[in-house]
Amino acid sequence: MKDDNQSGIPDWTRRMKESPFRQEPFSENMKEKIRSEVRRGTARRTRANRLRWRVGGIAAAVALLVFAAWQALPDNVSHLLIATSKPIQLEERTAYTREGRELLEMMPGGDFEAGTPQGLIISFKEPFKVYEGKTISIKAVHADSGIEETIVAGDKITEPSSGYETLSRYAIAGAGVPLSGYWRFIVELDGVFYGDAILEAAEPAWEESQVFVSEPYSVRGTPGRLGVMNQPFIAGKANKYMWWLWGEESELQGEFKAVAAKEGGTGLIELFSLSVTGAKSNYADRYFPSTLMLPEAGRWRIMAYVDGKLLGSIAVTAEEPKE
Amino acid sequence: MQHLAAGYDRDAVLEELMQQYGGDLWRFAYFLTKRADAADDVVQEVFLAVYERMYAFRGESSVRGWLLAMTRNKSYSYLKTAFVRKVTLMDVMDVGSPSPSAENELLFREDARELWDAVLGLPLKFREVLILDYHYGLSIKEIASLLQLSEGTVKSRSHRAKGKLARLLKAPKGVDQI
Incomplete structure (x- = not known):
């Protein structure tokens, strides 16, 4: 129907193809305005990100509340990969200290790289009676995105690490995280916050897998x-x-x-x-x-x-x- | 769109899309809203949305069809809010928008004005079919997918639109056609 250069077809159908405008109305000015809007949008997002880190302290407090709220939710949503809390902090910290006493230390086994399952060892420092009979759960929160991963869903502690007096070498086999960057690992005992650590997951190689x-x-x-x-x-x-x-x-x-x-x-x-x-x-x-x-x-x-x-x-x- | 393969250089894709389709989209927004300021806003919104959500382009339609559909959506929401504004304010104050034909006079070439005044005088649902068909050269199938109508509906609308336009073009000058 597009070739109208034949008889019987009204002349206006052909003339409608042409732009009726005297000048191209989508001008270089318009383009520049759009470019600058795009830049403004990008700048706004970058600023927002920086601000997020600055208010880390408040965010941490909020996050605790959020985690408390999470406890109330049914377990089947706990490992959904959705953003559930605000970013927390931006420095690697492998030990957790309260009132001058070190409560735990977290050590990734080998290179801690996004996308690869990791061994993770936690050295708990308090006497065994603090942990005995309690259930440990560990989750990790990605600083950049707020994405949350379940590392240990709930493990009941019945005996000290073999060869030690307390839980000095609590080993987790599959502690992988999906994205590079800072992750806050949060340890809970019977659902109550016990301590945390911040580990940085390295960017994996992006070559196609074999x-x-x-x-x-x-x-x-x-x-x-x-x-x-x-x-x-x-x-x-x-x-x-x-x-x-x-x-x-x-x-x-x-x-x-x-x-x-x-x-x-x-x-x-x-x-x-x-x-x-x-x-x-x-x-x-x-x-x-x-x-x-x-x-x-x-x-x-x-x-x-x-x-x-x-x-x-x-x-x-x-x-x-x-x- | 070949830049999308790499997936990162959004600025380059934006430039390419503005260069290639900016005029098409602006005209479409104007034909639907009949206002240059609205067309400016609509096209800007479309390109900003495209910049943010390039990956949402699924390759199910042509890039041009995708952009025209977005332009249509945003023009419709402009018309909707403009309509709401107009009805709510009507009794209180004169909204005083420039009459469309005055703007046409300013923007349109003299030899194209009579035809396009008539096209813009058509009701929206006939106008858009006719414009997509004859101005943009889309196939019935493409129009149907863009307007989310059946091909049969598009055909019958196009037919009726042509009839209406022919009548408008024959109408004596100076008669106000609604």
Whole structure:
């Protein structure tokens, strides 16, 4: 219907193609105004971020209240990956001291890097009777985004660390966090704040994860641990991807969840979750399908969680869709 | 839009989009709101929103279609608030907006004025179909997806709009058409 240069079609349909304006009304002035609005918006956000750090003290107090409120919520929302409190503080601090006495010290085992499960050792300093019979829970809050992770959901203390008189070497196996930057690890005993520490998670490498063969398929991820079907990700297009998980039976029970962070971004998006991942199969200790969609082209890190614990991550590239 | 592949250089994407579509969007906002100041505001809002939410572009429509749809949404919300303002203030004071045709006279080329005065004289739902069809050259399918209407509805609206416009263009000059 677009070629109207034929008889029987009114002349105005052709003339409507042209702009009626004397001058291009979207001027260079307009463009400059938009550019300056964009810059103002960016500056405003940066200022807001700086201010957040300055009011850290107040935020910490508020956060305590928020955590108290969290206690009242049902447990099933406690490990949702949503922002629940304000950023707290911006300096690494591995020990917690109250009234001049050190109560605990936190030591990551090896490099503490975002997207990788970490060993974490906490050395509790008070006599064992302080901890005996109590339930320890630990969560981590990301300073930049307020995103919260459950590190220990609730562990009842029955005996001292082996070879020690108290809980001198309380070890946590899967203490990974999904984003780089400062994380505040908060330790609670029977739901009451006991102490905290601030650790900095390093930026992980953003090279695409390796591709390997898990007969008969080509898989991207970490051999013997975690993989996703090696097929392209197209930005904005949902597609079916198989997952391969390997590990101890105890690590693989519970809800599976995949979230993703974009290189250079600050937040996480939820990709997929599954309440039951089934049982060991011929292909892997767990093998199941998912639907995944990455909204923007670029490099993404997909993090896999089982039962709220980070199992590992896979770096992939989402390609621009072809028009 | 090829910049989106990298995902970071939003400024470059913005420049490209303003360069390529700024005029299209401004005109569309003007055709819908019939006010230059409203078109300025609408287009600015559209580009700021685009800058913030570039990743929201899903590739389901053309970039141009996506931007036109945003421009239409924002023009409609302008019209809605302008309408509310007008009805609530009507009894109290004269709102005194410049008459659209006066602004057309200022902005439109002389040889295009009669036609475009008539187009802008059409009711909104006919006007937008006609403009997307003949000014922007969108297909019926694209118009249907942009307006979230069925293709059949778009076809019948377009047909009726053409009839109305033909009548308006034939109407003797000086007769006020609503």
